[in-house]
Amino acid sequence: MIRPTRRFLMVMLAGLPIAMLTIFYEPMWMIWLGYLGVWLILGGLDVLFSPARKELSAVLDVPSFVHLGEPARVGVEVKRDPAASKVYGDVDVMLQLEGPVEDVPVQKLGVDREDAAQDVELMPVQRGQVWVEKVHMRWSGPLGLFAKVSEQPVEQEIGVAPNIMAVRRAAIRMASHNAMMQGAKLLKFIGDGSEFESLREYTQGLNIRDIHWSASARHRKLLCRENRSERNHRVIIALDTGALMREPLEGMPKLDHAISSGLLLGFLSLKMGDQVGLLAFDSEVRSYIAPQPGVHSMQRLLKASTELKYTPYETNFTLAMSTLKTKLRRRAIIVVFTDFMDSVSAELMVENLGRLSRKHVVLFVALRDHMLDRATRQLPDSLDHISQAVVAGDMQRERDVVLTRLRRQGIFCIDGAPDEISVSLINRYLDVHRRELVA
Numbered sequence: 001m002i003r004p005t006r007r008f009l010m011v012m013l014a015g016l017p018i019a020m021l022t023i024f025y026e027p028m029w030m031i032w033l034g035y036l037g038v039w040l041i042l043g044g045l046d047v048l049f050s051p052a053r054k055e056l057s058a059v060l061d062v063p064s065f066v067h068l069g070e071p072a073r074v075g076v077e078v079k080r081d082p083a084a085s086k087v088y089g090d091v092d093v094m095l096q097l098e099g100p101v102e103d104v105p106v107q108k109l110g111v112d113r114e115d116a117a118q119d120v121e122l123m124p125v126q127r128g129q130v131w132v133e134k135v136h137m138r139w140s141g142p143l144g145l146f147a148k149v150s151e152q153p154v155e156q157e158i159g160v161a162p163n164i165m166a167v168r169r170a171a172i173r174m175a176s177h178n179a180m181m182q183g184a185k186l187l188k189f190i191g192d193g194s195e196f197e198s199l200r201e202y203t204q205g206l207n208i209r210d211i212h213w214s215a216s217a218r219h220r221k222l223l224c225r226e227n228r229s230e231r232n233h234r235v236i237i238a239l240d241t242g243a244l245m246r247e248p249l250e251g252m253p254k255l256d257h258a259i260s261s262g263l264l265l266g267f268l269s270l271k272m273g274d275q276v277g278l279l280a281f282d283s284e285v286r287s288y289i290a291p292q293p294g295v296h297s298m299q300r301l302l303k304a305s306t307e308l309k310y311t312p313y314e315t316n317f318t319l320a321m322s323t324l325k326t327k328l329r330r331r332a333i334i335v336v337f338t339d340f341m342d343s344v345s346a347e348l349m350v351e352n353l354g355r356l357s358r359k360h361v362v363l364f365v366a367l368r369d370h371m372l373d374r375a376t377r378q379l380p381d382s383l384d385h386i387s388q389a390v391v392a393g394d395m396q397r398e399r400d401v402v403l404t405r406l407r408r409q410g411i412f413c414i415d416g417a418p419d420e421i422s423v424s425l426i427n428r429y430l431d432v433h434r435r436e437l438v439a
Contacts, residue, residue: 001149002047008145011039043145050088050141053150055081056111058093058135065159068124068256072158077117078109078137087111088142093120096134100126100160111139122158126253127306130158161306162259197226233333233438234291235269235276235429236324237262237301240338241308242282242315247339250418254367257418258337259305261365263298264422265335265429270295272433274333278304281320283313288327321352328360331438333429335363342398343405350402354409361437362411363428366403370417372396 015035022029061075078091090108097104102123109116124130132154140147199215202222210224239245239262245255266276270293277291278301287304315338324334334356340346356362375392378385403413412432414424432438 003147003149004043005140005144005147007143008039008043011145015039039145042143046141046143046145047148048141050139050146050148051080051086053148056087056091056137056139056150058137058152060095060132060135060154060156062132062154062156062158065161066122066124066130067163068127068160069163069252072122072124073119074122074132075117076107076109076120076135078111080111087139089140089144091116092136092138093118094136095120095132095154096136097122097130098133099130099158100124100128101130124160125251126310127160127162127256127259127308130160132156132158159306162256162263162302199223200226232293233274233433234328234330235266235274236279236291236328236332236334237266237276238279238281238320238324238334238336239305239308240282240315240336241280241286241311242338243312244315244339244341245337246310246312249367249369252418253310254339255308255310257367257421258365259308261418261422261425262335262337263301263305265425266301267295267298268426269429270297276301279320279324280304280308281315281323282311283316283319285320285323286311288323290327291332315349317349317352321356325356325359331360333361333363333432333438335365335425335429337365337367339366340399340402342395343401346402350405350409353406353411357409357411361432363414363425363432364403364406364411365414365421365425366399367421368399368415368417 015032018028018032018035022032057079059077059079061077063072063074066072074095076093076095078093080087089110091111092106093109094106095104102125104120104122107118107120109118122130135152135154137150137152138147199212200223202211202216202224206224210226212223212225215223239255239258241255245258246253248254249257262278266278269276273293275291275293276297278287278289279285280287286308289300289304292300328334336353338349340349353362353364372392372395375388376396378389380386380389399415403415406413412428414421414428416424
């Protein structure tokens with residue numbers, strides 16, 4: 001496809017005064033025709049000496065999957081036929097995409113005697129599949145009067161997975177025996193719990209009740225028991241995929257923030273010897289994975305979380321919590337990631353979580369939007385700001401009422417921004433282990 005460039009249109013507009021003069025002075029039409037003829041001939045030569053469409057081709061290096069929130073790169077290389085005409089100037093390259101990804105700007109590749117390569121940056125905004133359908137190339141001739149446009153089909157798929165790179169980095173730091181991350185406690189609780197860990201020689205300051213008398217008699221010196229928190233507990237990551245979790249928060253949907261925090265908790269739980277499972281629900285149960293031990297189970301959790309969809313349905317807590325009660329025979333740690341609007345709409349949620357907490361340890365995680373805090377703290381300078389502060393204050397009070405009701409039923413509540421809930425959740429989980437609330 002051949003299209004006139006802006007330069008050609010400007011040249012034609014510059015000849016309009018000559019065309020207007022033909023109205024008042026008839027012999028000027030000869031000059032006008034000559035003007036048109038010269039530029040049409042130059043335009044034809046420009047098209048003739050520019051490379052043909054078949055002489056340029058694009059080769060793409062498309063990754064099979066990318067991580068949400070992490071910039072991904074697609075390698076684009078423009079190859080020129082050695083026998084082709086010379087390329088004057090740059091070749092504009094643009095990818096045609098379909099899926100949850102930000103618009104890709106046009107990239108300029110300077111192709112002259114050699115091939116040109118460049119990376120095009122993609123920023124996925126949601127989980128799912130991104131299709132690279134076509135690559136568009138545009139180049140002009142030596143005079144820049146006409147441009148040739150070429151479309152080359154690609155039809156390659158890129159999977160957008162949860163951001164496990166951030167999960168791995170955080171988990172490696174937290175799992176280190178001598179590392180602490182933003183206030184998170186160490187993973188190993190020597191001296192707490194009821195499961196035997198080892199024997200150590202008694203020193204002043206240790207609890208006399210921990211002396212192991214039979215072992216002391218055999219070794220002829222005082223030895224103390226060291227205990228640790230019990231392991232092999234069942235941990236269920238319950239993800240609400242309903243309409244409220246589709247709402248964006250700090251650049252990503254709430255559901256994706258919940259998945260990242262849930263995967264981090266799942267990885268550390270597996271490292272500590274617990275069994276981890278997953279439940280996804282909205283108006284119905286979308287996915288259920290029974291708790292299994294071993295770090296290899298992380299791949300099952302990752303695959304299941306990648307396939308979760310953003311649904312517009314209202315969450316049915318009665319069905320989801322009833323399903324958990326029937327599937328879990330033993331006492332377990334259930335971590336519920338969800339959100340709510342007010343105390344009225346959260347009534348069934350509070351009631352069903354309260355019933356579930358009578359048998360299991362329930363950790364309730366809600367994502368808080370700091371825009372509400374800023375709206376209540378800003379100095380009002382207009383009626384709009386006053387109304388926003390009043391509405392935000394009412395929403396915060398409703399939120400505090402629901403969280404207070406949950407805490408009174410023995411549910412551990414975590415309400416914070418996406419960058420805060422992971423550490424708070426890990427600390428609460430480790431505290432539950434240390435206090436042996438699951439036993």
